[in-house]
Amino acid sequence: MKALLTAIVAALLLFVPAGSAHAQFGGLERTEVKEGYQLKPGAVQILVFRPDVHVGEQTTGGMNEPNAEWTQTAKAHIMAALEQEHLARGSQLVMVTQEDGEMGELVADYTALFGTVANSVLNHKMVRSNRLPTKRDAFDWTLGEDAARLKALGGDYGLFFYTYDSYGSTGRKIIQGLALVLGGGFVPSGVHIGYAGLVDLDTGDLVWLNVDTSMGGDIRTAEGAQKRVAQLMEEFPVRAEGVVVPEGTVTFDPPLPPDGPVDDEPVVASPTAAGDGQ
Amino acid sequence: MKQFAITLAASALFASPLAAQDVAAVEQVADPAPLPSAHGYEPQDDLEKGLWYEMDEAERRLKQSKFLIEDPALNDYVRGVLCRTVGEDRCPAARIYLMRTPQFNASMAPNGVMLVYSGLLLRMRDEAQLAAVLGHEFTHFEKQHSLRLFRNMRKKSDLMAWLSVAPVRLPYAAAMATQFAVIGSVFSFSRDMEREADAGSIKELAQAGYDPRAASAVWSQLGAEMDATAKERRHRSNKKRGGLFATHPRTTDRMGTLAQLAEAAVPDASAAETRAAEYRAALGDWWPQLIDDQIALQDFGGTEYLLATLAGGDPAGWTGDLLYARGELYRARAKEGDFAQAADFFRQAIATGDTPPESWRGLGLALMRLGNKPEGQEALRSYLTLRPQAADAALLRTMAGETLS
Numbered sequence: 209m210k211a212l213l214t215a216i217v218a219a220l221l222l223f224v225p226a227g228s229a230h231a232q233f234g235g236l237e238r239t240e241v242k243e244g245y246q247l248k249p250g251a252v253q254i255l256v257f258r259p260d261v262h263v264g265e266q267t268t269g270g271m272n273e274p275n276a277e278w279t280q281t282a283k284a285h286i287m288a289a290l291e292q293e294h295l296a297r298g299s300q301l302v303m304v305t306q307e308d309g310e311m312g313e314l315v316a317d318y319t320a321l322f323g324t325v326a327n328s329v330l331n332h333k334m335v336r337s338n339r340l341p342t343k344r345d346a347f348d349w350t351l352g353e354d355a356a357r358l359k360a361l362g363g364d365y366g367l368f369f370y371t372y373d374s375y376g377s378t379g380r381k382i383i384q385g386l387a388l389v390l391g392g393g394f395v396p397s398g399v400h401i402g403y404a405g406l407v408d409l410d411t412g413d414l415v416w417l418n419v420d421t422s423m424g425g426d427i428r429t430a431e432g433a434q435k436r437v438a439q440l441m442e443e444f445p446v447r448a449e450g451v452v453v454p455e456g457t458v459t460f461d462p463p464l465p466p467d468g469p470v471d472d473e474p475v476v477a478s479p480t481a482a483g484d485g486q
Numbered sequence: 487m488k489q490f491a492i493t494l495a496a497s498a499l500f501a502s503p504l505a506a507q508d509v510a511a512v513e514q515v516a517d518p519a520p521l522p523s524a525h526g527y528e529p530q531d532d533l534e535k536g537l538w539y540e541m542d543e544a545e546r547r548l549k550q551s552k553f554l555i556e557d558p559a560l561n562d563y564v565r566g567v568l569c570r571t572v573g574e575d576r577c578p579a580a581r582i583y584l585m586r587t588p589q590f591n592a593s594m595a596p597n598g599v600m601l602v603y604s605g606l607l608l609r610m611r612d613e614a615q616l617a618a619v620l621g622h623e624f625t626h627f628e629k630q631h632s633l634r635l636f637r638n639m640r641k642k643s644d645l646m647a648w649l650s651v652a653p654v655r656l657p658y659a660a661a662m663a664t665q666f667a668v669i670g671s672v673f674s675f676s677r678d679m680e681r682e683a684d685a686g687s688i689k690e691l692a693q694a695g696y697d698p699r700a701a702s703a704v705w706s707q708l709g710a711e712m713d714a715t716a717k718e719r720r721h722r723s724n725k726k727r728g729g730l731f732a733t734h735p736r737t738t739d740r741m742g743t744l745a746q747l748a749e750a751a752v753p754d755a756s757a758a759e760t761r762a763a764e765y766r767a768a769l770g771d772w773w774p775q776l777i778d779d780q781i782a783l784q785d786f787g788g789t790e791y792l793l794a795t796l797a798g799g800d801p802a803g804w805t806g807d808l809l810y811a812r813g814e815l816y817r818a819r820a821k822e823g824d825f826a827q828a829a830d831f832f833r834q835a836i837a838t839g840d841t842p843p844e845s846w847r848g849l850g851l852a853l854m855r856l857g858n859k860p861e862g863q864e865a866l867r868s869y870l871t872l873r874p875q876a877a878d879a880a881l882l883r884t885m886a887g888e889t890l891s
Contacts, residue, residue, distance in 0.1 A: 307550075
């Protein structure tokens with residue numbers, strides 16, 4: 209996660225001079241969705257891993273002073289807003305609290321892997337000047353099929369997100385104003401970075417990733433957090449129309465042609481079948 | 487000349503906040519505010535709360551780190567040394583994490599998280615030396631050095647921001663000099679705190695009955711190792727590194743100051759303990775693994791020096807473990823003559839009768855590279871008999887001329 213943040217900050221710095229193509233302050237803002245991807249129909253359970261939220265104050269000189277109270281408030285507001293947002297979309301969030309034992313280790317491993325993969329998307333696709341030719345049209349990153357082991361925690365998707373906010377202090381804002389008036393150049397006041405990604409736990413594929421280096425909404429307030437969550441969830445995959453499973457999400461038949469050639473293994477959304485790696 | 491005067495005036499500005507900081511530090515001592523090592527201590531102001539919160543989050547991730555050495559025996563031992571050094575009342579405030587990283591380092595976070603690198607464990611010669619490092623880090627913690635450094639940096643970076651929009655612009659050279667002076671003063675503040683922690687470690691060592699000369703010995707060993715590395719790599723020794731932008735005082739300076747402080751604290755250290763045997767016993771099984779990590783650094787000069795000092799400059803000090811390590815070191819470098827030397831060290835190691843089975847593997851691979859296939863294959867087969875489940879067994883079987891089953 210740290211590495212991704214560093215990359216985002218680096219990207220931010222990179223983009224400041226060439227910013228005209230982007231929104232207001234020229235920050236990187238990109239969303240990638242796996243082509244044609246839709247969430248499966250019926251009840252959708254999304255695992256949410258320990259939210260990585262950091263809120264602090266940007267000092268006059270530009271350092272970040274972490275603030276525990278703001279961070280805790282923001283975390284609560286964001287989680288509430290996130291839950292609301294997903295309820296409106298008809299999906300249910302499942303908070304993952306395991307930190308110990310084998311499952312805790314698995315969660316830590318996949319959180320780290322997600323960070324590395326997301327970093328790779330950022331570097332080799334989202335940053336245009338650094339885009340790999342083979343990734344020009346493709347968004348085909350995956351955490352591997354073993355990610356299905358996470359389904360034992362009670363969800364079919366994994367949502368990872370991160371926000372970093374450093375609110376400009378009074379001193380910083382004055383410096384910003386003075387520098388503009390006195391011709392000292394543009395001094396940015398405040399840093400507001402966020403990203404969110406969704407992993408389909410049946411395949412391990414990264415199906416959606418949204419990165420924004422100049423996010424809006426003051427997450428220290430409930431309304432601001434709602435605005436922020438709406439921005440974070442931009443272009444989030446919608447649910448496929450079709451067969452709605454009446455009850456019990458343990459098994460359901462995917463809407464596949466009965467006798468058609470199927471390359472993939474049949475999708476069986478039961479934790480036991482998914483856990484069997486062979 | 488005028489510019490120079492302005493620079494001087496500007497520098498004077500920063501001297502005063504620094505002095506003010508010192509006054510504040512003195513007041514802090516006079517004030518009976520609770521120490522972070524006190525039982526049930528809670529962070530006091532917003533900044534301290536914020537730093538603790540961030541560090542607590544980092545600690546959660548640290549607990550899942552793949553680099554964490556979880557061996558309960560080794561953890562208990564290091565914790566025991568800390569408690570012996572600073573006392574049972576204060577030591578519970580620190581939470582020690584042993585990290586498997588071959589560099590020499592240790593660090594302390596404001597919330598009580600102490601990181602100790604395995605490369606440090608490899609380099610300490612006795613328990614008193616480990617105690618010196620733990621006492622140093624604990625002083626950083628108790629005197630709230632990270633908090634104070636943050637405040638110091640905040641104050642100075644704020645100042646630089648204000649100066650950048652000051653209505654009267656300094657001439658370019660003066661502005662540059664001013665920036666250097668401010669940034670330099672942050673590092674100077676950091677060095678002052680290192681000196682304070684060094685002094686603290688001597689106090690703790692003396693109180694605990696450890697030989698306080700151990701603190702200085704840590705730095706003379708490290709300095710000599712830096713020299714050996716520099717000689718091999720043909721650059722200037724890191725031990726002489728210092729100057730305006732150094733976070734720590736020069737190694738040679740620390741060595742001297744620590745020796746003086748130790749002399750003053752305990753004039754006759756003949757009764758003080760070093761507990762070298764206890765230290766070696768506690769490291770026990772970890773030894774070959776730490777050696778492997780060190781060899782992977784590809785620092786031939788430094789490692790050669792390190793092994794020689796660990797052998798104590800005595801031919802009898804070359805135990806099977808150390809000879810194995812030296813063989814691996816030469817085999818890994820693979821320059822002309824190195825395989826012959828390596829094979830020789832492996833043979834000596836095997837002759838001691840107490841060496842890791844990997845010595846046969848090293849001998850076999852070295853002999854194969856020397857073109858001595860029959861003996862090389864025989865050594866590899868000996869290794870495979872001793873370690874049939876080795877990770878590289880399949881590969882070595884092929885090399886040993888055995889058919890794959």
